[in-house]
Every structure is written in structure tokens, then in C-alpha cells.
């Protein structure tokens with residue numbers, strides 16, 4: 001039994017915020033943000049938008065593009081680190097709103113790497129025969145985790161959701177997946193859970209990131225991960241039709257593409273308009289590539305992500 005992606009979908013909040021907004025109250029500039037990160041604007045969730053509501057919209061789009069009904073779904077996995085509840089999970093909230101039956105539904109928390117972790121887990125369910133049709137969602141409201149006075153982080157993140165439907169099939173779809181983590185780097189990228197922190201604690205409620213350290217590790221680990229996964233599948237980077245990396249920083253994306261000797265014309269880029277949407281960034285970018293008819297059935301596609309944990313991973317697939 002093989003696992004293949006048969007549908008994609010996404011949702012972006014109505015409000016898009018340009019870099020110029022931050023110039024109005026912080027010591028920063030559009031040119032600094034663009035030159036250091038490639039970001040021009042990001043979407044910001046409205047009061048009515050939640051991880052669950054955005055995930056539901058993306059999931060409905062993905063189901064529609066796969067021509068499937070919600071009753072067909074027998075597994076729901078949500079990658080998120082910004083759901084507004086410890087429990088029920090975002091997956092259970094989404095299951096309820098969608099009206100899906102009593103299938104397993106759970107969240108995966110690997111920060112920005114969450115979606116490749118979720119794909120990898122869903123692949124195992126499908127290849128083992130434990131599920132036939134899985135809904136895998138990445139949904140984040142990262143703008144509610146940042147300190148809007150901290151110029152080092154607030155200019156980088158955005159909100160949104162993306163989803164894919166994965167099904168069992170007789171031809172290889174997911175060719176290889178590889179997920180890794182190393183908790184020893186947790187101090188350079190983290191977000192405290194304020195519900196378990198004592199009142200007088202001096203711990204920050206906001207996302208903390210040592211950007212330069214994360215940057216170096218991201219380039220290093222993701223280049224290695226790409227090389228490893230292609231070797232596992234007996235393939236060369238030049239055989240790739242598309243590279244869909246986590247959209248955190250254009251300079252990280254460019255550095256990895258250069259190491260793989262991949263032209264930027266083969267890289268799906270949404271960071272300029274979306275910013276870093278954490279676990280939502282890959283399914284948003286994938287859906288954008290599919291809807292623009294860049295990624296078409298039969299294409300060889302490499303997905304890669306890196307995030308807090310530190311956690312990272314890659315998925316190599318034949319699309320459609």
C-alpha cells in the first residue's frame with residue numbers, strides 16, 4: 001500500500017499587513033525586513049479567526065479538490081503550536097466542526113517542522129493499512145505568540161492554514177520521509193506555556209528566537225536532510241521538479257537551493273506575501289503551487305521544514 005497526496009487547500013485571513021506598518025512605531029524599515037528575510041507582508045488573523053476555524057476552511061478546500069466527502073476521512077492530524085487550547089486538540093475541534101465520524105484525531109507539535117512530521121506519521125498510518133483517507137492540516141496564529149514591540153521577531157511571522165488529503169493507492173506517492181530533532185538547541189527558539197507558569201515568574205509569554213543561530217542550523221540541517229532523503233530514494237537534486245521549503249526566510253531558502261544546485265525557478269516561494277506561518281507554511285506554499293498549476297500530477301517534489309525543538313525533516317513525493 002502506498003500513500004499519495006490527492007488534494008490541497010488553504011485559508012488566509014482577510015487582513016494583509018505590509019512592512020510599512022512596523023515602520024510607523026518601531027525602529028525598523030521595509031528595506032531591512034525585505035533584505036534580511038524576503039518578507040514584504042503577512043496575513044494577520046481577525047478576532048474571529050482561530051487555528052480551528054482556519055484549519056476547517058483549508059480542510060474543506062482540500063477535500064473539495066480531492067473530490068472527497070468529510071465522511072470519507074478516517075484520520076485527522078493537525079500540525080500547530082498556536083492552538084488556543086491545551087485540550088481538546090485542534091484536530092478534535094476541527095473534527096467536530098467538520099462533522100467527521102469517530103476517526104482518530106490528534107495534534108502534532110514540532111513548531112515550524114510540524115507539517116512534515118504530520119505527513120510522515122500519516123504516511124505510516126496509510127502504508128500500514130490503519131487509515132485510507134487522511135486529512136493533514138497545518139494551521140497557525142503566530143501573530144498571537146509574538147511581542148509586537150520586539151522588532152527581532154514581530155516582523156517575521158504571519159497567520160494562515162493549509163491542508164492536504166492523503167489516500168491509499170497502488171502507485172508510490174510519498175517516496176521517502178525523514179524527521180529528526182535535537183532538543184539541545186531548545187534555548188535558541190522557544191515559546192512558554194503561560195498556563196503552567198507561576199504568577200511571579202519572570203518567564204516571557206512571547207516567542208523567543210535567536211535568529212542568527214537558528215539561521216545557521218537551518219541551512220546546515222536542511223541541506224543535509226535533502227541530501228539524505230534523495231540518497232534514500234536513489235535520486236539526484238537535478239531530478240526534482242519542485243522544492244517546497246518552509247517559508248521562514250528567503251536567504252535560508254536561497255542558501256539551501258544553492259547547496260543543492262537547484263535554480264530558484266524550481267522553488268515555490270510564498271514568504272514575501274505570507275511571512276513565516278510556522279506549520280502552515282508548507283501546505284500553504286504547496287497549495288499555492290498546485291493552484292497556479294506549477295505543481296502538476298507526476299511532479300517530483302521535495303518538502304522541507306525546520307523549527308523549534310529543534311525539529312526538522314523532509315518528505316519526497318510524486319505529486320498526485
Ligand code: ACO
Nearest residue numbers: 028032036037111112151152211212214215248249307308
Ligand atoms: N529592523 C531593524 N533591525 C533589526 C530588526 C528589525 N526588524 N531585527 C533585528 N535587527 C537588528 C538587530 O538588533 C541587530 O542589531 P545589532 O547588530 O545592533 O545587535 C542586527 O539587526 C542584526 O541582527 P541579526 O539577528 O544578526 O540579523 P540577521 O541577518 O540574522 O536576520 C533574521 C535576522 C531575519 C531573524 C534571521 O536571522 C532569520 O531569519 N533567522 C531564522 C529564522 C527561522 O528560520 N525561523 C524558523 C523557525 S521559527 C519557529 O519554529 C516557530
